[in-house]
Amino acid sequence: MDILKEISENLELGDFEKVSLLTKKAIEEKIPVEKILKFGLIGGMDIVGEKYKTHQIFLPDVLMSARAMHAGMDVLKPFFIREGMPNSGKVILGTIQGDLHDIGKNLVGIMLKGAGFEVIDLGTDVSPEKFIETAKKEAAYIIGMSALLTTTMPMMRKVVELLKKEGLEDKVKTIIGGAPVSKDFAQSIGADAYGYDSTDAVESVRKLFNQA
């Protein structure tokens, strides 16, 4: 069988040992690392994302696949550094100030990394100032914010307002998500995009980069 397909299938199964072994084998077979990443690891993660979206699999399966992806990435990393890391763009992620819930946010991070984005995860309870400071320092194009508590949702508006105040609204785009968050809410606070779930968030982030 095609080794890249084999990597993708084992990633789907969450078999991190096999993914690691096969990735090494692929490198020995002189397959370009970019190809291994795109068709093996990201290819597998795309299928996982699609299956998760359609409820064929659940969070535990995604977490196992993510672990397998990281195992593959660890093998590829030294080669990226040598050849220059392929990078689809930089995204700042965090749970908004006052909120400590991070399962959803972490999942979005996994999916974004799986899709080849560079993710800077600020963790939980992140202040609007910290989001913007980091975006400036890292020259990131996207800030992704998550909230689970209805009481912390209004804090997201502050980030959008602060960006406008600093005249950064064209340089930095915002995307929000989380259980109580909706498309209407995103529009009402002036966020640029909304992610219904982790796979939808990846699509929305892609769209924002394409419009850039």
Next chain:
Amino acid sequence: MTDLLKRIKDGEILVADGAAGTLLVEYGLKSGEPPESFNLTRTDVLEKIAGLYLDSGADIIQANTFGASSLRLSMHSLEDKTEMINRNAVRAARKVVKDRAYIYGSCGPTGKILKPYGDTEPDQVYESFLNQLEILVDEGVDVIFVETMTDLTEATLAVKAAKALSSVPVFATMTFDHTPRGFYTFMGVSVESAARGLEGAGVDGLGSNCGNGIENMIKIAEEYKKHTRLPLVIQSNAGIPKIDGDRIVYPETPEFMSEKAKELISLDVSIIGGCCGTTPAHIREIRRVVDSLS
């Protein structure tokens, strides 16, 4: 007070209380503060909320201990206060309800993801539950209410910890999402596996809370009925919240929920109560309907 399980077995339907979070915010809980912080600073508010639900006719009042396992409290650096947080919550509720209502010792998720999916050892989670539940039992809760669970392993660890400690009845409820393939928790647990797993762990009652409005809860109760003969516990949200400006609105009115509660009654659900978005007014209406039909 008559034994709670005996009343249920004799066919009585009991009414549990509704949401506390919204009321806590109304009484000054700040954004980002854990609700359990009031157990240290504002037990007067806990008493007030218990009183409101008692007056609205609830048979069961919940102690404010949902996030009071030491693992969960560690997210707020409050784990050293686990004992006081749990004791104060039960004492505040008991002070108000005396023997006029039962007290639920609430036990929610630790917020950790267990190995192999996450980084937390099951033993650590078990110890954390054991530690919390020992205090709740010592304070004399009438029921241990393992609730809002999405991971069946975590739920059964809590149930097993409770059963290892005492003979206090244990209820466990899980939170399901409505997917095109049916009801599953976000960790992928179906109603059928929840019923099997929780029964296996030795619960005295089981069901669902949070995550759904009452119409979905009726479907979840129907599904449970196919897989268990244990008493059912259903505590529904007042629908799925909508945003009105910066305000969060739960769409289901007391009248709507109590009308739909009739279907829960006809499914022989033993305990009907509320979760997010429900108010003393919702519980009052549910009480009225339960009394009129039984």
